[in-house]
Amino acid sequence: MNITCIGCGYVGLVVGTCLAEQGHRVLCVDSDVKKINGLKRGNLPIYEPGLGEILDRNVKEGRQSFSTSLAKGMQTGEVIFIAVGTPMSDGGKADVSAILAVAREIGQHMGGYKIVVIKSTVPVGTASRVARVIKSNQRRPRDFDVVSNPEFLREGTAVKDFLEPDRVIVGLDNPRPRLRKTMETLYRGITDTEHPLLFTNTRSAELIKYASNAMLATRVSFMNEIAGLCEEVGADVREVARGVGLDSRIGPRFLEAGVGYGGSCLPKDVKALAKIMRGHGLSPRIIEIVDRVNEEQKLLPVKKIKTLLPTLKGKKIAIWGLAFKPGTDDMREAPSLAVIKELQRAGARIQAFDPVAEARAKMLLKHVNFCNDPYRTLTGCDALIILTEWNEFRGLDKKRIKGLLKRPNVVDGRNVYDPGEMRRLGFNYLGIGRG
Ligand SMILES: NC(=O)c1ccc[n+]([C@@H]2O[C@H](COP(=O)([O-])OP(=O)(O)OC[C@H]3O[C@@H](n4cnc5c(N)ncnc54)[C@H](O)[C@@H]3O)[C@@H](O)[C@H]2O)c1
Incomplete structure (x- = not known):
């Protein structure tokens, strides 16, 4: 099939690449010119294990390409995926402005029948709203269907999650057999009895x-x-x-x-x-x-560190792990942001290490000394706080850790280490829930 995937972020890029891997021809569209230019040169805008190799192969074999032109995507694609962001707006509401902007453009450039698939996470009723926006922006009336197809991949294991899903949810409001058949064909290589495709109506799909x-x-x-x-x-x-x-x-x-x-x-x-x-x-x-x-809970490490260091003013704290979880460079809503800002408010100085999220963290955090090695982060620090359970932290030399820290204080926010061993080695060690 010819597919257009609008939005080349953590979801859109994985979806587009994996569908190309399934043998479809995929045009990945994004309004971010820098991102698309980078992708054309073979630069991935995100850290996602395994994605780069598949993408390179599909580009080389001519199944996957990139563009900033949604109009072009509307010419080539039979199925149009929308995978743009729906960030939190004030008051917690999902901001669907990017979805509606894309829907307007889809309507304007619709030259024939299209299936518009909403991949983004959207409030219940958005599929109907998108259908109304498309219709009201069409230059000439054209037939189309809107499908709700939420994504459940997890960053860090996104490729595997997409290709071996627990389930694929497809919400349709139109009983048209051709539509159902196309969605089945699209996911034929991914779904079977162990990885079922579940048809629902669009509102159920959105709510699932x-x-x-x-x-x-x-x-x-x-x-x-x-x-x-x-x-x-x-x-x-x-x-x-x-x-x-x-x-x-x-x-x-x-x-x-x-x-x-x-x-x-x-x-x-x-x-x-x-x-x-x-x-x-x-x-x-x-x-x-x-x-x-x-x-x-996000601020619990600060509470715990205060039991070891009652005054934080002037203290130097080492942070291991900035990404919200291992396997990704995504910093959105990462607990490290809240912890570091709170420690800084209390007058502490921060040295931090993350194996992949440093570049993104630098855009969000000020006055942090970023180190490119976990041991170096510890030099002269009054405490270590672990906030992301990167595997590489597990095997590190604990005696060396103790030698580098000025005081052997460790708050392990992800329960990476064994409390008994850490205490035997002379650390003042506090995990979470390890009474
Ligand atoms: N990240 C995840 O793990 C995950 C998992 C499941 C579902 N989701 C949902 O998927 C959606 C996308 O999430 P994400 O993490 O990929 O977001 P993201 O911010 O990484 O990517 C969104 C992309 O859309 C592009 N974009 C925005 N407006 C556009 C427009 N008008 N035209 C073309 N491109 C446009 C942006 O430039 C960006 O590249 C969200 O609704 C999210 O809730 C995310």
Whole structure:
């Protein structure tokens, strides 16, 4: 099939590249000229393991190309994916202005029947709204369908997640068999009985995405609350999570206690879902608490460090890990932003290391001394705080860590190390929920 994918960010680029990998011809469109020029030269705008090799191959074999022209995308594409951002606006509402801008252009350039697929995470009812915008911007009436097809990939494992999805959700309001068939054909190489394609209406599809993210966020906040109790009663949250997760009704994933969830999805989608509920006169009680627990959890490392260093003024703190999770350079809503700003407010000086997120972090943080090596970050520091559980931190030499720190204070916000071992080695070690 000929596909156009509008938006070359963390989602759009993966979707476009993986569909090209499936044998489709894909034109990836973005309004960011620098991004498109970079992609034409073979430069990936994001860090995503495995993506670069697939993209290079598809470009070389002529299945994938890039453009800033949406008009061109409307000429070549039979199926038009929209994967532009829907960031959080004031009050937590999802900002759909980029979606609507794209819908207007799609309407203006529609020369024949198109299937418009919304990949972005959008409030319930957006597919209908996009259909209205397309229709009202058409120069001549043209037939088209709007499909809601939310994406569930995770940064860091995005390629695998797209190619081996737990499920593919396709929301349609038009019972037209041709439309259903095209969507089945599009995902034929990816879906089967183990990776099912589920047809719903557009509103259910839109809500499935928000409900999924809110459920994941709820599990994280729930375990973070349990972690607080673990510290009081002498339980270990990792043991508790393992025991709880072995219940087949619950399952083991998304039960890790830590410094809270971040990233471009969970925080904004939880807030947006609360906003949608309020908009319908409902009270989002669970979701509001999940969000509040998370906001407080993000600052827990600062509270903990104060128990080791009562005055932070003039102290030098080393931070390991800036990205919101390992495997990505995405800094959106990363707990490190809140922690570093709070430490700086209290007068501390910061030295930081992240294996891939430094460039993005530099755009968001001021007065931070960035180091290109985890050990060097520790020199002369009064404490180390770990905020992202990059695998490379696990194998580091703990005696060397202790030797480099001015004081052996460690707040491990991701429970990377074993508390018993760290204490035996002479660290003042505080994890999360490890009573
Ligand atoms: N990042 C994730 O892990 C993830 C996972 C699932 C769903 N989502 C959802 O997917 C959507 C995209 O997220 P993302 O992380 O890829 O965002 P992103 O910010 O990385 O990328 C969005 C891209 O859209 C481009 N864009 C904006 N307006 C445009 C326009 N008018 N025309 C053409 N291009 C335009 C931007 O230049 C940017 O490159 C969001 O709704 C998000 O909630 C994200």
